[in-house]
Every structure is written in C-alpha cells, then in structure tokens.
Amino acid sequence: MLELTEFQQDAVAELLNIGMGTAAASLSEMVKQKVDLSIPCVEIMLRRHAVEHIRDTVGNEVTAVKETFKGTFWGDAFLLFPESQSLELVRALLQEDALPLDMLSEMEQEALTEVGNIILNACLGSLANIFEQSFHCDLPRYAQGSCDIIFNRNLAATRSADAVLLVRMNFSLKANNINGLLTLMMDVESMQALTDLINTTFGMID
Amino acid sequence: MDFKQQTELDLVEQSPAAVDFDLEKLACDVIDKSDIGIFILGRDKSIVCWNSWMAQMSGIKGDHATGKTLEQLFTGFSNLRLQQAIDDALLRGMSAVLSQKFNPHSLPLYKSPEDRKKKQLMSQMIMVKPIHNGGNYSLVQVIDVSPASARDKMLRHQANEYKHQELHTRAILSSIADAVITLDVDGRVDYMNIVAEKLTGWSFQQALGLPWDKVLSVIDKKEALMSEPVGHCLQKSQAPELGELELELQPKSGANLAIELSMAPICDQNHETLGVVAIFRDVTNARQLARQINWQASHDTLTALLNRRAFDDKLAEMVNNVRHQNNSHALLYLDLDRFKIVNDTCGHAAGDELLKQISRLLAANIRANDLLARLGGDEFGIQLLDCPAEAAANIANMIRIAIQQFRFSWGEKIFNIGVSIGVVEVTPSCESAEDILCKADAACYAAKKSGRDQVHFYRSENCAAVYHQGEMEWFPRIQRALAEDRFTLYAQKIVPLADMNKSIHFEILVRMLDEDGKLILPGEFIPAAERFGLMTKIDKWVISHVFKLIAKENTRLSGQGYSFAINLSGCTLSDEQSLAFINEQLAYFNIPPGMISFEITETAAISNLSSVNHFIRNLQQSGCKLSLDDFGSGLSSFAYLKNLPVDYLKIDGLFVKNMALDVIDRAMVKSINEIGHVMELKTIAEFVENDAIIACLKEIGVDYGQGYGIAKPQPLTDVNGSLLLT
Amino acid sequence: MSDNAILIVDDSRLARMVIKRYTLSVHPHWNVIEASNGEEALEKSQDENITWMTIDYNMPGMNGLTLIEKLRQRFPQAEIALITANIQNNVRNQAEELAVDFIQKPVTEEKIRAYIER
Numbered sequence A: 001m002l003e004l005t006e007f008q009q010d011a012v013a014e015l016l017n018i019g020m021g022t023a024a025a026s027l028s029e030m031v032k033q034k035v036d037l038s039i040p041c042v043e044i045m046l047r048r049h050a051v052e053h054i055r056d057t058v059g060n061e062v063t064a065v066k067e068t069f070k071g072t073f074w075g076d077a078f079l080l081f082p083e084s085q086s087l088e089l090v091r092a093l094l095q096e097d098a099l100p101l102d103m104l105s106e107m108e109q110e111a112l113t114e115v116g117n118i119i120l121n122a123c124l125g126s127l128a129n130i131f132e133q134s135f136h137c138d139l140p141r142y143a144q145g146s147c148d149i150i151f152n153r154n155l156a157a158t159r160s161a162d163a164v165l166l167v168r169m170n171f172s173l174k175a176n177n178i179n180g181l182l183t184l185m186m187d188v189e190s191m192q193a194l195t196d197l198i199n200t201t202f203g204m205i206d
Numbered sequence B: 001m002d003f004k005q006q007t008e009l010d011l012v013e014q015s016p017a018a019v020d021f022d023l024e025k026l027a028c029d030v031i032d033k034s035d036i037g038i039f040i041l042g043r044d045k046s047i048v049c050w051n052s053w054m055a056q057m058s059g060i061k062g063d064h065a066t067g068k069t070l071e072q073l074f075t076g077f078s079n080l081r082l083q084q085a086i087d088d089a090l091l092r093g094m095s096a097v098l099s100q101k102f103n104p105h106s107l108p109l110y111k112s113p114e115d116r117k118k119k120q121l122m123s124q125m126i127m128v129k130p131i132h133n134g135g136n137y138s139l140v141q142v143i144d145v146s147p148a149s150a151r152d153k154m155l156r157h158q159a160n161e162y163k164h165q166e167l168h169t170r171a172i173l174s175s176i177a178d179a180v181i182t183l184d185v186d187g188r189v190d191y192m193n194i195v196a197e198k199l200t201g202w203s204f205q206q207a208l209g210l211p212w213d214k215v216l217s218v219i220d221k222k223e224a225l226m227s228e229p230v231g232h233c234l235q236k237s238q239a240p241e242l243g244e245l246e247l248e249l250q251p252k253s254g255a256n257l258a259i260e261l262s263m264a265p266i267c268d269q270n271h272e273t274l275g276v277v278a279i280f281r282d283v284t285n286a287r288q289l290a291r292q293i294n295w296q297a298s299h300d301t302l303t304a305l306l307n308r309r310a311f312d313d314k315l316a317e318m319v320n321n322v323r324h325q326n327n328s329h330a331l332l333y334l335d336l337d338r339f340k341i342v343n344d345t346c347g348h349a350a351g352d353e354l355l356k357q358i359s360r361l362l363a364a365n366i367r368a369n370d371l372l373a374r375l376g377g378d379e380f381g382i383q384l385l386d387c388p389a390e391a392a393a394n395i396a397n398m399i400r401i402a403i404q405q406f407r408f409s410w411g412e413k414i415f416n417i418g419v420s421i422g423v424v425e426v427t428p429s430c431e432s433a434e435d436i437l438c439k440a441d442a443a444c445y446a447a448k449k450s451g452r453d454q455v456h457f458y459r460s461e462n463c464a465a466v467y468h469q470g471e472m473e474w475f476p477r478i479q480r481a482l483a484e485d486r487f488t489l490y491a492q493k494i495v496p497l498a499d500m501n502k503s504i505h506f507e508i509l510v511r512m513l514d515e516d517g518k519l520i521l522p523g524e525f526i527p528a529a530e531r532f533g534l535m536t537k538i539d540k541w542v543i544s545h546v547f548k549l550i551a552k553e554n555t556r557l558s559g560q561g562y563s564f565a566i567n568l569s570g571c572t573l574s575d576e577q578s579l580a581f582i583n584e585q586l587a588y589f590n591i592p593p594g595m596i597s598f599e600i601t602e603t604a605a606i607s608n609l610s611s612v613n614h615f616i617r618n619l620q621q622s623g624c625k626l627s628l629d630d631f632g633s634g635l636s637s638f639a640y641l642k643n644l645p646v647d648y649l650k651i652d653g654l655f656v657k658n659m660a661l662d663v664i665d666r667a668m669v670k671s672i673n674e675i676g677h678v679m680e681l682k683t684i685a686e687f688v689e690n691d692a693i694i695a696c697l698k699e700i701g702v703d704y705g706q707g708y709g710i711a712k713p714q715p716l717t718d719v720n721g722s723l724l725l726t
Numbered sequence C: 001m002s003d004n005a006i007l008i009v010d011d012s013r014l015a016r017m018v019i020k021r022y023t024l025s026v027h028p029h030w031n032v033i034e035a036s037n038g039e040e041a042l043e044k045s046q047d048e049n050i051t052w053m054t055i056d057y058n059m060p061g062m063n064g065l066t067l068i069e070k071l072r073q074r075f076p077q078a079e080i081a082l083i084t085a086n087i088q089n090n091v092r093n094q095a096e097e098l099a100v101d102f103i104q105k106p107v108t109e110e111k112i113r114a115y116i117e118r
Helices: A006-031 A047-058 A083-094 A106-131 A147-154 A188-202 B004-016 B024-034 B052-058 B080-092 B115-117 B146-175 B195-199 B231-235 B285-298 B306-322 B339-347 B347-362 B389-404 B433-449 B471-483 B522-531 B535-552 B576-588 B602-607 B607-619 B637-641 B652-659 B663-678 B691-700 C011-024 C038-044 C064-074 C089-097 C110-114
Strands: A042-048 A060-070 A075-082 A140-146 A165-175 A178-187 B039-043 B045-049 B096-097 B124-132 B135-144 B179-183 B189-192 B218-219 B248-249 B257-267 B273-282 B329-337 B373-375 B378-386 B408-410 B413-416 B418-426 B455-457 B488-498 B505-513 B563-568 B596-601 B626-629 B648-651 B682-685 C007-009 C031-035 C052-056 C081-082 C099-106
Touching: A006 A042, A006 A083, A006 A106, A006 A165, A006 B218, A006 C089, A042 A047, A047 A147, A060 A106, A075 A083, A075 A106, A083 A106, A083 A178, A083 B652, A106 A140, A106 A188, A106 B080, A106 B096, A106 B146, A140 A147, A140 B004, A147 B179, A165 A188, A178 A188, A178 B231, A188 B080, A188 C011, B039 B052, B039 B248, B039 B576, B039 B607, B039 C011, B045 C052, B052 B135, B080 B124, B115 C110, B135 B306, B146 B418, B179 B195, B179 B602, B195 B273, B231 B257, B231 B273, B257 B285, B257 C011, B285 B306, B306 B373, B306 B418, B306 B433, B306 B563, B306 B626, B339 B347, B339 B413, B339 B455, B347 B373, B347 B378, B347 B408, B347 B413, B378 B389, B389 B455, B389 B682, B408 B418, B418 B433, B433 B455, B471 B522, B471 B535, B488 B535, B488 B596, B505 B522, B522 B535, B522 C081, B535 B563, B535 B576, B535 B596, B576 B607, B596 B602, B596 B607, B602 B607, B602 B626, B607 B626, B607 B648, B607 C110, B648 B652, B648 B663, B652 B663, B652 B691, B663 B691, B682 C064, C007 C038, C007 C064, C011 C031, C031 C038, C038 C064, C052 C064, C064 C089, C081 C089, C089 C099
Parallel strands: B418 B455, B505 B563, B563 B596, B596 B626, B626 B648, B648 B682, C007 C031, C007 C052, C052 C081, C081 C099
Antiparallel strands: A042 A165, A060 A075, A060 A140, A075 A178, A165 A178, B039 B045, B039 B135, B096 B124, B124 B135, B179 B189, B179 B273, B218 B248, B248 B257, B257 B273, B329 B378, B329 B418, B373 B378, B408 B413, B488 B505
C-alpha cells in the first residue's frame, strides 16, 4: 500500500492544524467560549476503517455538514457532531429558547449548515492560502443519520478506491459539553497530488 | 430528475434545427424568470447580472444595477459576512451559505410595496457560489424564507404558549390541597403535585413514566379494585364511579391511608383522550372520626358491647324478620345479683371493672351470631338467633353457671356474683320489640324474686314457672356424701419414661360412693359439684385424707422420693381460706417438702391469673410442687405459661391419645414438650394408652407418662388402710 | 550577534523547517536548536545560552504556554514568540499576560523577519 513519508504526514497534519486553528477561532467567536483542539491525526486506511474511526469518536448517529472540494487536490470535508449534541450546539449558537422538539427545525438546520460552512471554509481557505491555490467548493450539505448512510451516500463515489487518506481533528466546547470532529477524506490519487504539492511548496526535505 | 434530463437532451438535439435558437439567451431568460433572486458579480465585485426577481424585491431595475457594486447600489450597505462570502468565492473558489437565523436580512429587500412602506424587510437565505467562466464570478442566490421563518416563529410561539400554559396549570395544581396525578395515554405517570408526592411517598422524579398502579396503589376494603378505573377512563372517556368505595392507598412506605379518589379522562377539543387525571385526598382522620361516631352511637363505652338503642333496633329487625321466616329466636334479659355489694364496698371503679369482666364472660358463652348488649346499669340483653326454646334455656343456664362460678377479686376481696335471667321466645305471634323486652324483663324479675341465680322462662299463663335444670338433684346428693364421708381415694402411677419400672409418683383421684356403696366416677359428680360450689369442700376432704395417710406411714415413705399429686379446682384456687387451710394441714401433718404436688387446670389458672400466681408461689414456699393440668386445650395459654411459675406441665391427654396415628396431635405434643423444656419444666403425658404412644413419647423426649397403657388407677389403700405403693 | 542561539519548539517538522529556513536566511550564523516537544526543549536548552525562541502552542505533552513559563525562568533575557495556528482570544490573552509575542500560523518569511529583526 502507498505510504506517506514521515515528513509528508507531518506536513499534512500541520496544514490541518493551521486550518483548524482559524476554524476554531471562528467557532469560538460564534459561541463566545473557548474551543479545545486535539492534535491532528493523519492516516491512510481502508474507507471501511475510516468510517469506523469516525463512529468511534462521534457515535453512530451523527449530524454532518459536508463540503466537497475540487482543485489541485480534492476530497470531502466533514464537520460531524453526535446527533444528540447538534441541538445543543444550535441552541448555544442562537441563544434562543429551546423548542420542545427532538428535531432541529428547518431554520435551525440551515443555521447549523452555515456554522459548518464557516468552519470548513476557514479550514479549506487556509489551505488554499498556504498553497496559493484556489479550490472550487460546493455548497455545504446538511445530513443527519447513521455513519454508514452518510458516508456511503456522500463519498465522492466515482473516485472511489479502497484506501483513503483520513485527516481528523477533534474539538470540544467544554461549557456545553459538545464534542465534534472535523475530517478530510481524500482518495489515493488526490493524496498523491497533495504530497506533490507539499514537496514543491516546501522544497526538498532537509 | 429523469424528466429534467430528458428535456435538456431534447433541447440540445433540437438546437441545430432551430436556427434562431440561442442557448445563451434561453439561459438569460431562465435566470430572469426565476422565482428566486439571482445576481452575479464580477471580479471587481460589480454586478453583471441582476434578475427581475431582484429588481422587483429591491426596487432597482436591472439596467440600473449592472456595473455597480452592492455598496454603490444600496446606500449605507455594509454586510461583512456577505462581503467575505463574495470575496471567498471570487478569490478562493469557496461557496457559502448565509442562513436566516444568523443573517436575517442581508440585503434591503421587500416582498411588497406595503412591506417597504412598513420597512418590513424580507427574511432571506443567501447562497454564494464561485463560477469559473473565462474569469472568476460570484453567483449569489437569494431565497425568500419568510414562510418558513413564519412557521418557525409560530412553532416557537406555540411551544412557548404551551409551556406557559403548562406552567400555569402546574402552578394551580401544586397549590391546591388535594393530591393530583396525571397519567398519559398509556396510564403512566406524567405529573404529580407535592401533595401527591407526600401521600404516595413517591417523588415526581422517581414516579415519572411508571405505570399508575405502582405509584397510586389502591385497594378497596383490603382487596384489589374490582374494576380498572384508568382503563375505564381511557377506553370509554368516562369518569369511573369511585365515590362509594372505601379506598385505601398503600404508600411506598408506612401505613395505608384512607383516601377519597376521583378520576377523569383528559380530552382535547376533538374529544381525543390524552390521559387521565386522578385527584385524591387523605380521609384517614375523617373516616376514623365517622367510624368512631357510628360506633359510639351504637355501643356502650364501658363494656364495648352494643347499647340499648342498637339492641332495640336489632330486636325490631328480628321481630320483623321472624314474621316472614319459620325460625324461632329467643331473647335473654339478664340482671346481675350482688352487683350492688361490689359497687357499694369497693366503689365505682370496681363496679366498672366487674361489668367489663362480666361482659367478656358473657361474650365467651354465646354463639358468634348472637347479639349481646348492655341495657343499662347491671342489666344485659342477649338475642339468640335461630334458637329454639330448649336451646335458649340451655344457653341461659350455662351463662348462669358461668357467672356463678366466676369470682371477682378486687384488692384483697373476692366476690361471688350471680345472675337472674329471663327468657322469652321470639315467635311470629309477638307483637313488638317493646312487648318482647317487657316480657323478658318480667321473667327476669320473677327469677330475682324466687331467690336469685335463677333462669325463668316467660310463660303467658304465669310469670313464675321456674325452669329446673336436671343437675339440681346432684346438689343434695353431694352434700350428703360429704356429710357422710362417702368418698374414697384412688391413685394412678406416673412413671419416668426413661425408667418405667420406677413407681414413686402418683396422682390422687377421688371417687364418690353412692348410698348403697356403688362407685360414682368423677365425670358424673365433679361438674355438678363445681356448679354448686361444692368442689372446695371436696378438695379439702382429699387434702386432709391424703396428708393423714402420709403422716401415718412417714417412716416407710421418707427419703424414698415418693410424691403425690392432688387436684385443686378453680374455686379452691381463688379462695384465700383454702390456701390457709392447705398450709395449716401441711404443718399439722408435718409433710416433708417435695412429697406433695398440686395439679391445677389451665382454665382455672388463667381465669384469675394474679391470685393463682400468689397461690402457686405460696405453696412452693411451703415445699409443694405445682403442675399445670390439661395443658394445650386452650392454645392461648402459651403466653400465660410464662407468668405461671409451675414445676410440671401435664400435656392434655386429648393430644396424647391419638398421637401415634395423628401427625398434628403428635406435633402438638412435640411443641408443648419443647416449650416446657425451654422453660425448664418437667413434662408429663396423660392418657398414655399403649406402647405405640410410649414409643412416640420417648422419641419426642417427654419426661413422664401416665395412663392405662402404663397403669390403671387403683385404690390408694389396701383393706388395712395402708398405702398401696405399686 | 553571531553568538545568538534560537530555540525552535514545534511538534511539526514542517513548521520547524520553515522557521529555521527563514531565520537562517536573515542570520546565517545563528545557532539553531530544534525540539519537537516541551520536555525535549528543556533538555536540549540546558547548556545553551538561548537568546530567541519560537514556541508552538498545540503540542503533545505540555502546551506552549507552560513551556514558556519554565524557559522564562531559565532565560529571563530571551525574546520569546508563541507561534500558533490557534488564534482564539483566550490563547492570545494568555500570551499577552506572559509578555511574549504572538505569531499566527502559517509562518511566512515576513512574520519571522519582523520578529527577529526587531
């Protein structure tokens, strides 16, 4: 199986770290509280395992905002919350009286989509800045359901390959007890394009 | 989707044919006629496209808008979020969504001129997308979300309203004094107020979601409810009838509470049942009070018997019933004799105590269905149901004897009481309750007049017909036998079951001799002697004769461990003079300690516990042993046993007789034996009739045996008057 | 100036590489000491006379601010910069409290130059 060199792995992690730093700052501003970030994690694995990893972190029932990005490298970016916590998050963001309903109302779903959009754009945007490249990002999509359904349906199926690059980083809002996950999922081809880009941008390995 | 693709394909295929067809123009038309706002910005952020929807909602025509930036178009326009999104699309190819929640009115758009006048901005959702088409463009779509926003607002309003109403309702429910529990359609608890928490012992938190009958555990007169009231409410949408029931609530812990409970279905405007409300209150005190009042109205507070009024009511009922039925009833009118002496010499407290004891005695001598009442002073009435004249006379006589035998002790004094009883038959020919009572009273008066301690039967001819009991003839016969010394003594061996050849213990038995020298067994004369108060004399006769014989053969008996058991009757026990007599006789004949034991019956012992106790201790101090005879015939005596300091326990022969065959009797003997041993008493089995019983007794571990299977009673002395000790 | 030593602490090799490259392009004779976490930084700086340091915030083990407090005692004169992608206000404020510079990732030549040429 294809492998990333230690340097490439480190570089991807650092790029996500930078992107997420900006994203977390946006989120922190919106919820008016501190957002804790984990160390980013970069791994090549089977797509099946990637979904299992995600399930282990946020549970099977999730609320997701997805953006598909296309450019020199491509893939899907996801912002994921345990389904039970997404309601919490929206309420924390909107600072509105809670509806006594279990489901998010359509307007609240839209608001959550915007939040996801801001975070994902901050992250993807910082990558674009570093590489001085522009992406083409689709509109964010809101989805709710089990991990299986969301990932099988939403993965860029045409470029499917068994192995994927999974880049992930956890974040948490302690005051509201909300844990989320930001992931980038890229197929092998896209990953190779990314590593090429890293090599040209940052020069040889010293 | 398929349909749409089909159309596109058609268009593409047709386009070469249609010479005039201009796809670009078509695209422009589509954009222009869209029902959403669409505008496109170039790299310099100037507007290159502005559709009619935008023109209509903004009030700015397309040709006026093109070439300008948003800032130029809308004076004072400043929307950082939108501007950032547009920049991101133009410079970095990113899409963005601006939700209504975070950006309610990004652009100054109005749905109608009226709204514009009212400055009622349109609720909007904006999507920004990059377009790469020979240069970078930013496509902005604006969607009017006013309807969705209004729905959201309404939902929120309803929720608030609902919450408010619920809070309001709950505030009312929690402030009322009754307990309230509401249940959902499945009969599960969804609300309870503080009073309900207190009464049921369940906290709302714990009870929430539990089935109703777990929290509101209700029984009707100690039994489960006949019908299921919650199911009734839910299925029929009707309140169940619970008002007539005497309900009790079983709280989570603690004693049951009497409650009044009502339930009703909770329905919405469409008469859909949403749940059930149960309201209840603690009526323990009220119900107790009602019971107390009822009880007091019909009872005599001193004796707890029915009072005159209740008795009269029941009598009237009885008279009424007897006319329709063929049974006959009887009425007893009782007036105590010598009651006044007690009252006069010892005071009212003694009189009251006597009345209480007499009440218990009377109650013990009538049947379960009979009615006993205190009619006033020392007068009592008894209604005997389904009781022919003969049976009524028997019962009256039993009562008379029981009272005659009864000894009332107060301090140092002991009193004999008697009763005069008038008996009347209640037949269909009776006129009224008053009439019957009057006749009974008259018969009672006649009984008193003819010498007290009598039973008089009311006869219409004359009120003086004395009912003679058959035992009366025994009285002179026993008296004569005593006067002529016509009694003789027998003895029956009591052997230790571990060493059955040892014959040193004997129970002394007394026989009466007829005028012609025929033996009369105790079963015949003793009941009569007891009834007529002659037993004490017989006991004294036995004591002095036995002591005399022992004294005579002192040398032969001494130091051999011989012992003789003498029976004492209940009358003797309650007579202080008898005790003095026994002590005097012990001393006179110089009886060695341990040689005499006295047997007292369980029934005699418990009828006057405190004086018997004194009697026993006194005799023990004088060197005598005490046995409790016929033990087990009244099971209540287990408790009394602790207070009777006896030395031997004689197990009632009725149990022993059948113990080899009957497992229950055997178990009785076993447990009496165990209790005796636990209390460090020696046990003696009577009626030991065969070897099988002996084997059983040995196995159980009973200490002594007595009966035909061991030895028959034999005369105590031989022809020469010496003791027969075999 | 040539006896200056700069301590670069970052868990990302890329970050260290970039900072080192930009530093050396300005001061080719500086002694560069690299460490990937707090413990390593404390160990490697023991016998050195550190005059400059750039510390990452988000690292495995102790975080950058904790490390700065420890290094500050050892090198009270040193110029310290917290370099982080985490630009949330609370991190900024903490950096301010410790009186260290705050450099937002990604690291660029301009940012480094501005810092070491003061």
